Each structure stands twice: as structure tokens, then as C-alpha cells.
Amino acid sequence: MRARTLFGLSLSLALIFSMLLSACATPTAPPATEAPKTEAPATEAPATEPAKTEAPATEPAKTEAAQPEAKKYEIAVVVKLTGIPWFNTMEKGVKRAAEELGVNAYQTGHTTDDPAQQAKVIEDLIAKGVDALCVVPNDAKSLEPVFKKAKDKGIIIITHESPDQVGNDYDLELIDNKKFGEHNLDMLVKFMGDSGEFAVYVGSLTVPAHNMWADAALAYAKEKYPNLKQVGDRYPVSEKVDDARKQTLDLIKAYPDLKGILAFGSQGPIGAAQALQEKGLADKIAVVGTVLPSQALPYLKDGSLKHGTLWNPADAGYGMVWLAKYLLDGNKVTDGMDVAGLGKATLKDRVLVIDAALDITKENAESLGF
Amino acid sequence: MRRLWKYQETYVALVIVLLSCAITLLNPNFLTLENLFDLLKSYTFLGILSIGVLFVLISGGIDISFTAVATVAVYTTMYVTLQHGGNIATVLLMSAAIGAGLGLINAVIIHFFNIPSIITTIATLNVYYGLLTVFSGGTWLYNMPEWFRRFAETNVISLVNPDGVPYGLSVIPLIWFAVILAAWVILHYTMLGRGIYALGGNLASAQRTGFNILALHLFVYSFMGLLAGIAGVVEVMLAQRVATNSMVGKELDVIAAVVLGGASLTGGVGTLWGTLLGVALVGIIGNGLTLMRISSYWYNVFIGLVIIVSVGVSAYRRKLQRRRKMSVEVE
Numbered sequence: 001m002r003a004r005t006l007f008g009l010s011l012s013l014a015l016i017f018s019m020l021l022s023a024c025a026t027p028t029a030p031p032a033t034e035a036p037k038t039e040a041p042a043t044e045a046p047a048t049e050p051a052k053t054e055a056p057a058t059e060p061a062k063t064e065a066a067q068p069e070a071k072k073y074e075i076a077v078v079v080k081l082t083g084i085p086w087f088n089t090m091e092k093g094v095k096r097a098a099e100e101l102g103v104n105a106y107q108t109g110h111t112t113d114d115p116a117q118q119a120k121v122i123e124d125l126i127a128k129g130v131d132a133l134c135v136v137p138n139d140a141k142s143l144e145p146v147f148k149k150a151k152d153k154g155i156i157i158i159t160h161e162s163p164d165q166v167g168n169d170y171d172l173e174l175i176d177n178k179k180f181g182e183h184n185l186d187m188l189v190k191f192m193g194d195s196g197e198f199a200v201y202v203g204s205l206t207v208p209a210h211n212m213w214a215d216a217a218l219a220y221a222k223e224k225y226p227n228l229k230q231v232g233d234r235y236p237v238s239e240k241v242d243d244a245r246k247q248t249l250d251l252i253k254a255y256p257d258l259k260g261i262l263a264f265g266s267q268g269p270i271g272a273a274q275a276l277q278e279k280g281l282a283d284k285i286a287v288v289g290t291v292l293p294s295q296a297l298p299y300l301k302d303g304s305l306k307h308g309t310l311w312n313p314a315d316a317g318y319g320m321v322w323l324a325k326y327l328l329d330g331n332k333v334t335d336g337m338d339v340a341g342l343g344k345a346t347l348k349d350r351v352l353v354i355d356a357a358l359d360i361t362k363e364n365a366e367s368l369g370f
Numbered sequence: 371m372r373r374l375w376k377y378q379e380t381y382v383a384l385v386i387v388l389l390s391c392a393i394t395l396l397n398p399n400f401l402t403l404e405n406l407f408d409l410l411k412s413y414t415f416l417g418i419l420s421i422g423v424l425f426v427l428i429s430g431g432i433d434i435s436f437t438a439v440a441t442v443a444v445y446t447t448m449y450v451t452l453q454h455g456g457n458i459a460t461v462l463l464m465s466a467a468i469g470a471g472l473g474l475i476n477a478v479i480i481h482f483f484n485i486p487s488i489i490t491t492i493a494t495l496n497v498y499y500g501l502l503t504v505f506s507g508g509t510w511l512y513n514m515p516e517w518f519r520r521f522a523e524t525n526v527i528s529l530v531n532p533d534g535v536p537y538g539l540s541v542i543p544l545i546w547f548a549v550i551l552a553a554w555v556i557l558h559y560t561m562l563g564r565g566i567y568a569l570g571g572n573l574a575s576a577q578r579t580g581f582n583i584l585a586l587h588l589f590v591y592s593f594m595g596l597l598a599g600i601a602g603v604v605e606v607m608l609a610q611r612v613a614t615n616s617m618v619g620k621e622l623d624v625i626a627a628v629v630l631g632g633a634s635l636t637g638g639v640g641t642l643w644g645t646l647l648g649v650a651l652v653g654i655i656g657n658g659l660t661l662m663r664i665s666s667y668w669y670n671v672f673i674g675l676v677i678i679v680s681v682g683v684s685a686y687r688r689k690l691q692r693r694r695k696m697s698v699e700v701e
Contacts (some may be wrong), residue, residue, distance in 0.1 A: 015378030072423055083615045111499075112619055205667070207422045233665045241609040242412075250660035253399040256533070274610060278523065279538060295512055295611065 075324045076125045077134040077317060078118065079109040080207075084291050086266050086313050087136075089370045093317030095323075097340075105321045107322065113239060115139035115206065132156035132324035136316075139206040140165050149358040157326050158320045161209035163351045170223045170350050172319050173206045174311040174342070175357045177209065181216025182359065184262060184288060184309055185225075190259035193287035195227030199251055199258060200234040200270070201244060201289070205264035210238065210264040217262060231255045237261055238272065238289075238311060244271025252279065263289030266310075270295060273304035293365040300362035308360030315342055315356060325354070376691075378632035378684040379644040383393035385680040386540045386651050393658040394511065400661050403532050407668040412545040413653040415604045417546045417646070418630075421553045424645045425629060428557075429590045430570035430637025431487035435476060435495035436598040436624075437617040442467040442498050444602030446662075448511050448612045451518075458521045462545075465599040472498060473595020474588060499618050511612035522607035542607055549597060555644055566590060570637030595696060627652045 041176045078095050079087040086284060091107040096106040108125075110117035116137040123146055131157055137143050140162045147157055147167030157168040165171050188198060198220070202210035214234050231251070237243040244267060251258055252275070263269040269289035273296075276282045282304040291308035299305035322340035325332070337346040345352040360368065374380045418435060426433045446466040458465075474496070479490045511658075524537030557563040565586050568576035578582055594635040607610050629650025633640030655676055659669050 073649075081615065083503060084613070088508050111503075111615060226673070232660070232663060233667055235666050241611065241613070242605065242616070243416075245608065246412050246656065249412065249661065250657050251404055253402075254397060254661045254663055256399075268609075272610075274608075284564050298513070 005015065008141055009037060017197070020334070025256050051060075052227030059139070069098065071338065072102065072326060073131040073328050074129075074146055075103050075105040075132045075134060075321050076130045077136075078122055078310075078318060079105040079107060080118070080138050081113040081134045082107075082111055083110040084266075085295065085370075089292075090136075090313040090317035091239060092370075093312075093319075094321055096314070097318045097321035101322065103321065103324050103325050105319065105324075106347075113138050113204070115142040118144055119146045122150070123347045126150050126153060126155065129153075131328055132158065133157045134160065134317075134320035134324055135162075135168075136160045136205075137162045137165065139207065140207075140208045143167070148219035154325055158321055158324050158327075160316050161207075162218065163212065169327060170323060170352055172316070172323055173340070173351060174316050174319065174352050174355075176355050177212045178216045178238075179355070180309070181213035182220040184213065184256050184264075185217040187307045188262050188286060188288040189225060191288060194225045197229050197231050197255055197257050197260035197354040198262060199255070201238045201247070201261065201263035201265065201268040202234050202236055202269070203238045204236040205234070206267070213264050214262075231258065238265025238268025241267045241274065242269045245275045246271075248272045248275035249279070252281065258285055259289070260286045263287065266290055266292050266295075268297060273299040277302065277304040291360060293360050293368040293370060294359060295351050297362070297365045300365055308365070310358050310360060311356050312358065312368075312370065315340075319354070320340075371587055375616040375645075375687065378681065379641060379647055380633060381684045382427070382644065382647045382651055382680050383677065386647065386654060387635065389649075389651075389658060389676070389683045393661055396662040397663070401527065401660065402531070402547055405657070405661075407537060407539045407543075409653050409657055410546070411540040412608070413649055414542050415601050415608070416550050416620075416624060416627060417649045417654065418597050418601040418604060420628050420645050420649050421549055421626045421642070422594035422601075423624050424631075424640050424642065425553070425557075425566060425590050426487070426594050427625075427633045427635065428640045429566045429571045429586065431587075431590065432478065432560065432635065433473075433476065433491045433591065433594050434621050435489060435491040435498060436594055437619065437621050438495045438502070439469050439595050440497040440598040440602035440605070441470045441614060441617050442472065442502050443599035444606050445506060445511070445612050445614065447599075448514070448605070448606060451510060451515065452513075455515075457517060461518070462600060462603055465603045466596045469599025469601070469602070470596040471594040473592040473598070473637060476595070477588045477591035480591065481584055495621075497620070502614060508614050510614065511667070514610050518607070519610060521611070542604060545600060546606060551602070557642060562586075562589060568637075572638070622641065623652070626677075629701070630677065632684075633660055651676070669676070673693060676679075 021035060030158055081087070084157060094105050094107045104270060108121060110121050119142055120137050122135065123141065126146070126149055132152055135143065135157065137159060140281045150157055150165060159165045159171045160170045163171050185197045192198065200214050202214055205211065218230060235247050239261040244263065248261065248271060261272045263272055268324060269287050272287045276285055276287065286306045287304065288307045290310050291305065293308065296305055297306050300308065319340045319342055320362060333352065336344055339345045339352060340357060343354045346353045359370070390401065399405060408696065422436060423433065443465040446468055447461055451461055462656060476491055476494055479485060518627050522542065524541040526541050526544065528536060528538040530536050565576065565581040568579060568581055569586050602617065609616065616632070627648040628645050629635060630651060631644035633644065655673050659672060664672065
């Protein structure tokens, strides 16, 4: 993050480099997630029937066989960045949805968490002509122009982790962001006590969800725990273990009385815990935040990480694709509807919220399976 | 003494001293052995890579692919190690060997097809990283072996700070020190080192002087690859997991640190001393901003300004000098 400005030094270099890289990294139409599974249309038949009205009923035998191939919706899921465990798990949900719902759903994205690259990936998908886009935005604002383009082409847009998004159809949340932020702070208080200094990490200062949780947690802290004191501003280090580790080592020296770290972003708590473990400070400073259970397990066990929170990314992937298909089929979204079998959702200003937050402790981390 | 002001290294050193004074005034915790030890450990990764980049830049080339080389080398190594076991020596050797091999491929393409090194290595970055993505499926490796974890936590010097918290010099920077020593010997005491400077200064002259250009190319790029392989292991030691995407994207940070330290992108110029200063400056800025309790929102602005100041002054002096020389010629 911070060193990114160093790039200015070799600006011309950077230009050539990024141009070539992005040219190579444009999503090469993922292999149409495994040809039509025959059992999928069969089990789904009743639900999808209304959408397939144009199929002439005169020669049922022939069209039946050809239908799944021709009528399959193409639903692209664009994640913040590819190749990290969080989104690998999400992809599992997307693949499951593709199979079970009989749609051509696949996950793609850029290899970096650069908002501009994400917009480019989406533009390519629009040009390719997908039916729906499910997006986990790096930066809500920078996607507005491409979303408008997609809307003009009649593409359905579902977002995740971006409740204030402009230009989408619906945003799906698997947690109530405000409650989630407050819950995390409660957990931090549980382990550090209700007074003292604490620091807040986020993935970057533009990631919508992380900052929303931080906003909620900080507002809640002000109101309920007046003796808690946040040091510095929020630190944008939670996407990389070594950034979070370095930041934690620096903070220990800058604020010798630091008692807690609240880290939003899956690598932040790990980096912080790693630093505390190295320094032997696990008993003095409590780390709480969003983590992947399998990666967090050793740190939960040795106590350098006190408590983890999250939701299941596979459910998010499945839910987004489900919602996209639901809309493509011409259905209406209503308050209190059941989404993808994940639970009842509340609808407010195009944001669908299902409360499916998980608490991750050393007891259950192993059994969660992701 | 006057000669010193001709080198960018001098200005970088000056900026480091001024910055260190400022940070220490605001937070005396900066100038402690503990902070120094922590910084050395955190910047070993950048430090090792920067030496490889220095060699390539001096030789008149550039390498962009080293982060991918590091990732492929350490991923393969740890994957094999997790299945078949090993020890710290086999891990370092294997990763270094894979890195050197991939670097050798770069060298062969650059030398025999005569493709500019920047194009070649951008291409190989994508090939190496792409293949890794295909074969790993983006899966990260967790649960590093117990002996690996223990080695990473080893301290060679152990002390206790005034608050009673133990700290120490990790074994990890020793790897960096060893690399520095090797690089210093090669650059200053061998014909190979002279050859690398000659190659970057002027290829045709180097050839006519009798240097074996092929051998020099092979050495420079495989040395870069070898160091990348070692740096990859260091990164995993610090993070205790192998990630597929944690290193790729940091190429320009490393190159910037080396250029900051006075190496020229056009070749033939660069010192080990300067590269160490470049890395030190990058490390001190990041560390110092937090220690000075500056708001994280200002980090990028500050980093940019420090770079402009440290590179700008020496560049401006060079410009003045050139003007002075020109006027002499006219008279």
C-alpha cells in the first residue's frame, strides 16, 4: 500500500507493465462451468418453467433436450481479487449454484485488488454479453460508470459487501453490517477490557464493508465504552499478512500502552497475531477480527488471536447467483423473502440483509471447513 | 569531500539522517536496538531482492519477473516439503535452485533472441505466475512444519527491553547479510563483477575487451533468480503461510528502492552501498510515519515527498553541472 507511491519513480515502466499485465489478465471466459448437468434442469423444472415460455409447446421432445443449452443464463461473479482463500471458497458456492440452478455461472476477477482493473474486467464482461453480473466491489464509487453501462444493456447487477452502492439492482449482505461492527467491538472489549488504547485495521480506506464495520464499531465504542481510545486513524493493512505484521510491530513502539487491535479484512488479524507471537505480547494485546477459520486455527490455539468473526463466503457466492437467476426469471424481491435457503432477508433500500454471522473460536475453527 | 556531493547515495544518506533525527525527537523508541532488529527482519525480503535487481540494473538490463520467480520457487519447495519433509537447508537450497533455473530461462531468451529484457521478463512473469495459478488453483499452503516455524522464530542475539519484554536479532537478517557479503565480493573483487559493470556501461566495448557476454547474461539473471528463491523463503518465514499472490505486484517497489539508491535504469551505474541506503530509506519512512503518529491518510503524500526530495536534489545538481560543462565547450 504505502510503497505503491514509489511507483511514480519508474512511471513509464509502470505504464508498460500494467498495460501488458492487464492485457494478459483479462478474463478469458472461464470454461463454461461444466456443460449442462442433466439433473439440474430436471430438479429445477418447476421453478424455471415460467421463464421458458417462448419454447413452442408443439414439439416438446426435441426442445426439451436442446433447451438447457440454449436457455442457460450467463452469470459472471467478479470478485475483488482472485487467488486468495476467501474468494476461492466463494467460488465453491458459485460452482454449486451453477450446478444446482442450471445456469452458466462462473467466478472471475483481476489478480490485484486495483479498482481500475476490476472495472476493466467488468467492461469486458459487458462486451461479452452476460445476463447478470454479481460483483464484490473494491471501490463502490469507481464502479458506478461501468454499472450504468451494464444497466443500459439490461444486465442485472447484484453486489455484495457494498450496501451504499449506486447503480446496482440489489446488494446482498450475509450480515447486518452495523450489528457486525458492534459485535466485533463487543468481542474486543471482552478480551481487552472496556478501557484503554486500541487500533483499527481495514483492507484499504476505500473498501466499503471494512470501513462500514469500522464506522459502526467506532460509533458504538464512543457511546457505550467512553474509556476506549482509538490510536491514529484506521490503518489500511488488512489485505496482506506482512503489511499487517509490520504495522503491528510499529504500533507497539508508537503506542506502548496499546491493548487491542480490531482488524477487518482476512489477513489483518493474522499479521497482527503473528507480530504479537514473535514479540511474546499475546497476553498484553488482544486481537479480534475477520478471519478464515483454517488459516486462523494455529493463532487461535496459541492465543495470539482471541476471537474471529465472519460469514461463509461460499454462501455469499451461492446467494448472489441465486438472486441473479431469481431476478432474471422475472421474480420480485420482497421484504421477508427466503434467499437461497440461507434464511429470511430484510429488504431496505435495495439492500437484502440475511443475518448469518459466524463466531470463530479455537473450538469450532476446525469444523467449519473453509 | 567535495566529490561526495556528486553521488545520489550521499543525498539519500543525508535524508535518512535528517528523517531519523526528526523521528527520534518525536518518539525516542525509534532509535533503539529493538526497532533496528525488527526493521532488519521485516526488510530482509526487500533487501535480498534489491541486491539481485542491482546486479541486473548494473548489467544494463531489467528484471520484472523476480516476484513470480520467488513465488513459484517457494510454492513448489514448500509443497514438496510438506509432503516429503525436509529441513531448513533443503528448503533454502531447493527454492534457490528453482529460482536460479527460472532466471536462467530469462537469460537464455534475452541473450539468444535478443529481446529487450523488460519485454522478456514481463512475458515470463506472466508465464511463471500463470502456470502457478493453473497448477495451484490459487490454493494457499498453511500449517508450515514445526521445524520451519521454530527456525523463523530463532534469535541469534537475545536481549530484554526496559519494559521487560524480550527481543532479539532474528536469524532471518543473517541470510540477508550473507547475500550482501557475497554480492560485495563479486562486484568488487572478481572479474565477473568488472564484467557486469562493463556490460552495462557499453555492450560493444565489453565484447571487444574480451568479456563473455553470454556467461555474464547467464550469471546476472540466474543470480537474480537465485536470490528471488531465497527471498521467497524469507517471506514465508515471516508470514508462516505460502500465498500465491502476496509477492507479485511488489516488483516496482524493489526496483524503486534500488533506483532511489543511485542505480541507473540505463545500466553501468550502481553501488551496493546505495542499494542498502535505498532499502533503508524505504523501511525508515514506513516505520517512522507510524512512530511519529502521523495519520495513515497522509502516508502516501509523505512517501512521495521524501522520494522527490532525495532524488530531486542530486538530479538537479547533475543538471547544473551539465550546463556548466556545456558553457565551457562553447567558449
